[in-house]
Amino acid sequence: MRLDLKSINQCVRCGSCRTFCPVLEESGWESANARGRIMILKGLTCGLSPDSKVLESLNTCTTCGICTENCPAGINPPQMIESARRELVSMGVMTRQQEDLSRIIYASGNTFGETRDRLSWFSSDRSTTPKSADYVYFVGCMNSYRYPETAARTYSLLHRFKATLLPREVCCGSPLMRIGYNASRFVDENCRQISEIGASTVITGCAGCYTTLKNSYPKDFRVLSVPEFLAEHISELDLKKLDLTVTYHDPCHLGRHNRIFEQPRQVIEAICSLMEMKTNREAARCCGGGGGVRAGYRDLSLQMARRRLEDASDEVDYIVTSCPLCIRNLSDAGAGERVIDLVDLVTMALNDPKNAD
């Protein structure tokens, strides 16, 4: 098997990653930790057969990156694991869950197999969306189909700055890439539409879409997360102070992977009080939803989310985040409507919400 032997051999097996891996924390197995996964990669290069246990080890990594953050040898285990998943898929070795998810996305263009119009959340006349614009709001599968109110509120905010929508947005490709599949068809289709609109900046409210647009798409446009955009424009929004105390959950693909730590906090602090979670910023515990783990290993994923909720004080009114997958997982793990999007908080603070369009 073709794997990056240099990185594999760079692991000094110190076990520092054992202190941090959220999967190991739940399962207790070395094979669920970065070091164990790297030993399995080494085994694969020496002829180890990729059986179901090997696949379980590699596919339960949420790609949270906290091991990378704390690895004294400077290696990047989630990158190595993703590339092993790609290699295995190219050899036809995958789990049924990987096959099912990829089939759904290839067939429908979204992660849910939805056949509904992706823009059904958009209640206004579609002819009002500009055909050319500097800013495009990339909605993502999750907000399009599962959080339509968040999609509408985000568009409403961004449209104040003349942002438009892609007419036929498709999945950004992130779930396919995370589980080892090729997503070039989706990348090409979204890029074609962005270029037709002539946008210089694409803004998204999903951490998975953000890291994919920013790091796996051609560098033809600037990519901003909604927290970055809002922090840049906070003084132009007419916001009131709210008598609330909230906490902020750092989505791994916004925080550790792309260093977006301060912008969401700036927005929150312009509106209300912020009480940090027990682990935050670089050290934030993963919600357990990423890397295809929610799709493939739901119980494990929810166990991690329940653990993450223990990091939030009971005194806070809301757990605010900026990723619909984190919202879904934390919400399903018991937080319910106590977990909200940053955009929901900003909308509550608008002095003129009716004039948002």
Ligand code: SF4
């Ligand atoms: S912290 Fe890094 S070097 Fe140490 S065992 Fe984990 S992956 Fe290997």
Ligand code: SF4
């Ligand atoms: S990326 Fe996260 S889940 Fe994956 S091995 Fe590293 S710490 Fe564990």
